[in-house]
Amino acid sequence: MRVLAALSGGVDSAVAAARAVDAGHDVVGVHMALSRSRAEHRTGSRGCCTIEDASDARRSADVLGIGYYVWDLSERFEETVVADFLSEYAAGRTPNPCVRCNEHIKFSALLDKATALGFDAVCTGHYARVELPEDGRRSLHRARDAAKDQSYVLAVMGPERLARAMFPLGTVATKDDVRAEAAARGLPVSAKPDSYDLCFVADGDTQGFLRERLGSTPGDVVDADGAVVGRHDGAWAFTVGQRKGLGLGRPAADGRPRYVLDVRPATNSVVVGAAELLSVTGLRGADVVWFDPPSAGWTAGEVQLRAHGTPVPARWRAADGGLEVRLDRPVRGLAAGQSAVGYLGDRVAVQATIDEVERR
Amino acid sequence: MTHYLDHAATTPVHPLVAEAMVAELARVGNPSSVHAPGRAARRAVEESRERLAATLGARPSEVVWTSGGTEADNLAVKGLWWARHGADPRRIRVLVSAVEHHAVLDPARWLATQGADVVELPVHPDGALDLDALAAELSEHGDRVALVSVMWANNEIGTVQPLAEVVELAHAHGVPVHTDAVQAFGHLPVDLRAIAVDAVTISAHKLGGPVGVGALVARRGLELVPVLHGGGQERSVRSGTLDAVGSVGMALAAELAVADLPSEAVRLAALRDALVDGARRLVPDAVLRGPEPSTGRRLPHSAHLTFPGCEGDSLLYLMDSRGVACSTGSACAAGVPQPSHVLLACGVDEADARGALRFSLGRTSTAQDVEAVLAALPEVVARAKAAGLASAPARRVG
Numbered sequence: 152m153r154v155l156a157a158l159s160g161g162v163d164s165a166v167a168a169a170r171a172v173d174a175g176h177d178v179v180g181v182h183m184a185l186s187r188s189r190a191e192h193r194t195g196s197r198g199c200c201t202i203e204d205a206s207d208a209r210r211s212a213d214v215l216g217i218g219y220y221v222w223d224l225s226e227r228f229e230e231t232v233v234a235d236f237l238s239e240y241a242a243g244r245t246p247n248p249c250v251r252c253n254e255h256i257k258f259s260a261l262l263d264k265a266t267a268l269g270f271d272a273v274c275t276g277h278y279a280r281v282e283l284p285e286d287g288r289r290s291l292h293r294a295r296d297a298a299k300d301q302s303y304v305l306a307v308m309g310p311e312r313l314a315r316a317m318f319p320l321g322t323v324a325t326k327d328d329v330r331a332e333a334a335a336r337g338l339p340v341s342a343k344p345d346s347y348d349l350c351f352v353a354d355g356d357t358q359g360f361l362r363e364r365l366g367s368t369p370g371d372v373v374d375a376d377g378a379v380v381g382r383h384d385g386a387w388a389f390t391v392g393q394r395k396g397l398g399l400g401r402p403a404a405d406g407r408p409r410y411v412l413d414v415r416p417a418t419n420s421v422v423v424g425a426a427e428l429l430s431v432t433g434l435r436g437a438d439v440v441w442f443d444p445p446s447a448g449w450t451a452g453e454v455q456l457r458a459h460g461t462p463v464p465a466r467w468r469a470a471d472g473g474l475e476v477r478l479d480r481p482v483r484g485l486a487a488g489q490s491a492v493g494y495l496g497d498r499v500a501v502q503a504t505i506d507e508v509e510r511r
Numbered sequence: 512m513t514h515y516l517d518h519a520a521t522t523p524v525h526p527l528v529a530e531a532m533v534a535e536l537a538r539v540g541n542p543s544s545v546h547a548p549g550r551a552a553r554r555a556v557e558e559s560r561e562r563l564a565a566t567l568g569a570r571p572s573e574v575v576w577t578s579g580g581t582e583a584d585n586l587a588v589k590g591l592w593w594a595r596h597g598a599d600p601r602r603i604r605v606l607v608s609a610v611e612h613h614a615v616l617d618p619a620r621w622l623a624t625q626g627a628d629v630v631e632l633p634v635h636p637d638g639a640l641d642l643d644a645l646a647a648e649l650s651e652h653g654d655r656v657a658l659v660s661v662m663w664a665n666n667e668i669g670t671v672q673p674l675a676e677v678v679e680l681a682h683a684h685g686v687p688v689h690t691d692a693v694q695a696f697g698h699l700p701v702d703l704r705a706i707a708v709d710a711v712t713i714s715a716h717k718l719g720g721p722v723g724v725g726a727l728v729a730r731r732g733l734e735l736v737p738v739l740h741g742g743g744q745e746r747s748v749r750s751g752t753l754d755a756v757g758s759v760g761m762a763l764a765a766e767l768a769v770a771d772l773p774s775e776a777v778r779l780a781a782l783r784d785a786l787v788d789g790a791r792r793l794v795p796d797a798v799l800r801g802p803e804p805s806t807g808r809r810l811p812h813s814a815h816l817t818f819p820g821c822e823g824d825s826l827l828y829l830m831d832s833r834g835v836a837c838s839t840g841s842a843c844a845a846g847v848p849q850p851s852h853v854l855l856a857c858g859v860d861e862a863d864a865r866g867a868l869r870f871s872l873g874r875t876s877t878a879q880d881v882e883a884v885l886a887a888l889p890e891v892v893a894r895a896k897a898a899g900l901a902s903a904p905a906r907r908v909g
Contacts, residue, residue, distance in 0.1 A: 179828070184847045221827050223847045232908065263901035268825060268894055269832075 152271040154178045154317060157261060157380055158211055158219070160204030162333045162340045163276030163320055165211035169336055170319035171274045172215055178274070180212035180219045183261060183284070185228040185252075186351050190459050195272065207340050214338055224260050231255035236365050240387040243414035244488030247458070248349060249304045258308040262320055272317045277301045280321035281313050289313040291442065293497040294321045303455050303490035306492045306502035309440045361387050370419035372399065375428060389421045392429055392484020399423070430481035431510055436491050436503025443500045445469040452495045454478065456485055456505075467493050467501060474503040514883040516837045518717075518873030519666060519694060519813050525719035525761075525767055532721065532760040541755040542572075543744060552755040559755075559762035566765040567711070568704040575727045575735075575745050576758055580693040580714035582738070583727035584614035586749065587689040588660055588708045590623050590735035595657040595687070597736065602657040604628045605608040605684060606648060607688075608640050608672070609856035614712075616852070617658050617689055627657070636857050637802045645724030646680055653684030663695035663711075667853045667869060668801035669810040671699065673771030676709050680845065686731060693717055693725075697768035698776060698812050709733050713765075715757065719874060724757035731781030771874070779872045780804065780811035782881050786870055787814050789885040794818060794892050800854060800867070805873070813871040817839055817859065821866035821895035822902070829869070829891040835884055866895070 154176040171178045182205050195266040205221060212219035231481035232251045239246035252339055262273050278294035291313055292299040297321075308316065312358040326345075333341035348355040365387050372381035381399040383389065389397075393411040403409050403425075410429055439445070447469055454464035454476055464479040476491060485508050493501040515523075534553055540548030542556045557571070564571040577583040588605070595602050609631040615629075623629040630648055632639045640661055649656065659681045664671045674690055681688045687709040697718035701709065711735060714725040729735060729748075734764050741750030768775075774885045784804055790797050800815040802808040818826065823839035830837055840849035850864035870884060 180834070218828070218831065220824055222824055224900075226900065237799045260902045264825070264898045267898035268829060382651045 152176045154272050154274050155265040155270040156180050156274045158182050158208035158286050165338045167319045178217045182208040182221045182222045185225050185268035210339050227260045237493050239488045243416045245390045245486035246488045248394040250490045258312050272315050274317040276306040277318045278320050279305050287506050291499040295396050296325050301493050306499045310442050320486050372421045375424040386419050386421050389414050391486040403460050411492050429483040431485040431508045433477045433509035434505050435507040437506040439506045440502040441472045452493050455492045514835045514880040521716045521873035522873040528760050529765045531763050531824045532756050534755045535759045535901045553756040556753045556758045559758035559854045562762040563568040563765050566769045568702040569728050573728050574747050577725045578726040580712050583613040583712040583725045585618045586622040586727050588618040593736035594734040601655050604656045606630045606634050606659045608661045610634050612854045634856050638665050638668050638857050640672050642676050649684045656686045659688045663692035664810050668815040670801045717763035718764045720761045720769040724761045735808050750799045776811045783814050786881045793889045815869045817863050818866045818892050820899050822899050823867050824893040825898045826868050833887040837869050838869045
């Protein structure tokens with residue numbers, strides 16, 4: 152097969168590309184330039200946007216003896232991932248830009264461009280498995296290394312695109328094995344640290360980025376009864392479930408810690424209250440991606456509600472074009488905008504973006 | 512099999528040049544040493560200087576060896592600015608064409624941070640300098656201009672500049688002219704007896720010589736403040752141990768290129784015309800950038816085409832995967848092809864400027880190379896167009 156290996160400049164994508172080469176595929180490396188401010192030379196790994204990352208990706212391609220190109224997808228990235236990030240925060244929701252990047256960039260713009268250029272598949276360093284069972288329908292599964300599993304952020308790509316995706320690291324036992332393999336292959340990125348920050352926020356200062364792009368809009372912090380308990384500089388700066396950085400001068404009457412319960416852009420207010428008010432027992436998801444045929448009957452399985460979050464026993468069904476989910480036990484601090492992924496065992500069955508949460 | 516059509520980036524070292532360099536490499540001796548091995552090395556450098564000067568119609572003492580074209584351009588632009596502005600502080604203007612190579616443009620823009628008024632002179636749609644703009648600039652500010660730098664021929668789109676007119680206009684105001692002839696030398700007659708330009712940049716590796724050697728040919732009496740200070744070599748204009756091996760390689764490469772020029776220019780122009788005609792026939796919406804070949808105002812060995820709806824990176828990959836090595840013709844930032852400043856200066860819009868390919872020919876080019884390009888081109892352009900649609904940003908309406 153002709154395989155396009157997406158090379159971020161990190162260790163995972165380099166080893167994934169190496170494994171695709173070993174498997175006998177005709178592999179070409181592509182580094183995506185996503186940031187507008189890529190002229191900056193930042194140290195430390197952020198996995199996509201620095202000149203250092205681009206040169207690490209090039210060096211890995213050279214070691215593997217494969218072609219290397221840089222594709223500028225920064226305009227598309229800005230118009231989808233960054234625009235969604237900003238509009239979701241502005242709407243009082245909590246976006247997951249990595250999910251949106253997989254949806255709009257890696258398994259959309261990149262995959263479609265690769266297909267048009269004659270590639271059969273895109274190979275990435277994600278930790279997840281694709282299986283082709285007897286019935287011919289490809290399925291997405293958790294990685295063997297549960298600690299690194301990324302099926303949660305990949306589920307948004309849907310079942311059709313799995314046929315053109317390749318995740319060679321889905322079967323490795325641990326990340327340490329990947330590093331050891333990189334070192335054994337002479338890949339210079341074997342000891343590069345993992346990336347955690349948002350790649351498009353230059354200095355890791357997300358609040359500063361939001362302030363710069365959304366502007367300062369002072370408003371009230373209120374309690375569940377509507378009484379004003381403090382002021383804020385912009386409702387976008389708050390996430391449901393947040394406890395730190397509320398800047399409330401006086402403690403609550405009962406002395407217990409307060410959490411963000413709701414962010415209300417319409418009134419530019421932030422609602423705070425006690426922890427138990429955060430408990431969510433159900434949710435409604437929009438933009439549903441079905442891996443199994445949609446059913447109006449309940450399916451029992453597990454739902455994961457944040458990256459690396461613990462899965463919760465739950466039931467789900469198709470309802471009014473969306474997804475209705477009942478959680479078997481309450482979960483705290485769930486925010487609209489996050490992704491909900493339903494699993495049957497280790498297999499992804501459904502994915503949706505949380506639209507509304509139901510508190511008891 | 513790879514078809515190499517990127518000779519304007521670098522061209523194969525001539526086998527005779529490699530042989531002469533290997534022979535020189537086997538000897539020891541710093542040309543600045545006074546002992547016998549040093550004298551032998553000095554002799555190699557000075558003979559090379561004389562031979563190189565002869566190919567240009569220059570005097571040996573006018574040749575300043577450098578590490579290549581970029582250093583020679585920096586020495587000319589900065590060195591002339593420092594000398595002229597230093598002698599007469601009113602001379603703060605630096606005039607360059609908007610289509611200069613970055614080795615001229617970026618030193619000029621850097622000078623702008625040091626107090627210079629830098630004017631990037633406009634060009635016509637075919638890339639030729641707007642002489643009226645130069646004349647207007649000189650008549651308005653002539654006594655405040657430190658230098659003019661206009662390239663002999665453009666490295667991307669191949670336009671030959673009206674250098675004689677530039678020199679005439681500038682000299683009428685007592686302003687020296689530098690020209691970057693890196694792409695022209697070896698492909699067009701470069702005879703300094705026929706044109707009164709004050710400083711000329713040349714580079715060895717575009718002519719069949721080694722990378723890492725070049726020269727600034729500067730008229731006697733032209734004052735240059737050095738960029739590199741040190742041991743005082745090259746009349747203290749350019750310090751650094753003299754490169755006997757490199758100078759031997761460059762002199763021979765220049766002699767061979769100039770000797771072959773009359774026949775090679777005709778042969779390569781015919782191949783270039785076949786490439787352009789074929790590309791236009793196979794891809795009717797392809798646009799040749801730079802002057803039409805029939806005008807005689809372009810380099811004989813290069814063709815620059817834009818393909819509407821295509822991204823340069825797609826075109827480059829698809830050509831590469833079919834064994835054709837070519838270029839988008841423009842500089843990269845962190846490996847990302849940028850819309851060419853040359854095309855933008857010619858008035859090409861950004862979208863069209865992104866879909867550019869430059870094919871450049873040289874001593875080893877054959878008709879088979881052109882045939883390989885034409886065989887690949889229709890499918891490459893069709894696929895690149897489809898890929899362009901697949902990855903194009905969704906345009907916002909309103």
